[in-house]
Amino acid sequence: MTKRTKLMNPVDFFGEWAEIGKDIGMEKGHAKSVQFMIDKILENKSNSFTFLDAGCGNGWVVRKMNDIELCSYSAGLDGAKKMIEKAKTFDSDSDYFCSDLLDWIPNKKYDVIHSMEVFYYFVNPEKIIQKIYDTWLNKSGILVFGVDHYKENKSAINWPHECGVFMNTLSIDDWNKIIIDVGFKNITFWQIGKKNDWAGTLVFKAEKQH
Template sequence: MDSVRKTFDKWAKNGRADLMEKEHGKNAIKILKTISFDKPFLFLDFGCGNGWIVRRISKDPFCKKAVGIDKSKNMIIEANKKKINNNEEYANTDLENFKFNNKFDIIFSMESLYYVDSIELALKKIYKLLKPGGKFFCGTDFYSDNKATAKWAKMMKIQMHLHSKQEWISFFKEAGFETKTKQVKDLKNKKKWKREFGTLFIIGKKPERQSSN
């Protein structure tokens, strides 16, 4: 079992999954509120944890299906325990092996992408999973511009890819995305880095028209 899966299996059992919802929920919801859900859509949360984002999205009247995937079996068990309606679907799988019959309108990921073996390959897979015009919202507190969080990898002793804001932008553009970023700060938080840097969201849009190359 890889160290990332082992760590999150442990967190699912000791209540850390619920803590992550409290830690990241405020900024994640700020971004979700900027998305225009004005027509029927399919939604994927990569690294869904206990399913808190999937549950929220599944209640939207235009949601056809909200899917959550996580490589931690225990996280998916927790997500299924908390399931509130039939629009939710969860799968214990990593991104590389995930398969779905339809393309997604929105893919979301909060504090997950930097755990993958290859960010480049992960972004290629996400690009393929999106419909033309679909968007990927990737949130991370762990980026090199934010010095306070750069020590997380050593503390956790698991694989975490640390990159700068500019490097993240480059990864997205190389995968074919039209790319922009947004810093979501929590100005009333006790932690200085949350007030000054906050969560970096890299937002990639799959072009409406695909290149013939």
């Protein structure tokens, strides 16, 4: 990765990645963890549900969800214009929204919010997670998110310097506390793909119960 002196905004950074086709490598790199997350979403589900991918990149997870029978509606949201343009090129049937997550006001609530490798770009991740809880999720809705950059994952600890992008280096306990404080219940987490110094993708699943 290129070393930069000034920290770049993540949305601009990933907009550049979309321009040069690095979104495809990211899709491949995240595929196994995301498949685990989708399996957790589908576990014990028998009713149809609506789905939003927060920080959807080129929309690959939204397209994947379209193939799942129980998923009645699937949409994606990302701040990078080029990512959303690409998503719309691949898939003209789904809704893709281009906005900063913190500014976005949904026109309906969702049963499932999914997010892969997005929340640590926030200086105060509790703000976006609270917003999701209060205004994006239906009653009994679930949040499933994954992060690779966290304190216990030593292999990814240097990413902010390598990428020149701000990343919030929180521990597993820090993430857990945020989710509890926001009000989520039935919280579970896993570390997916653990290998040597790689502590795995930290995946959380949590439910809104009122």
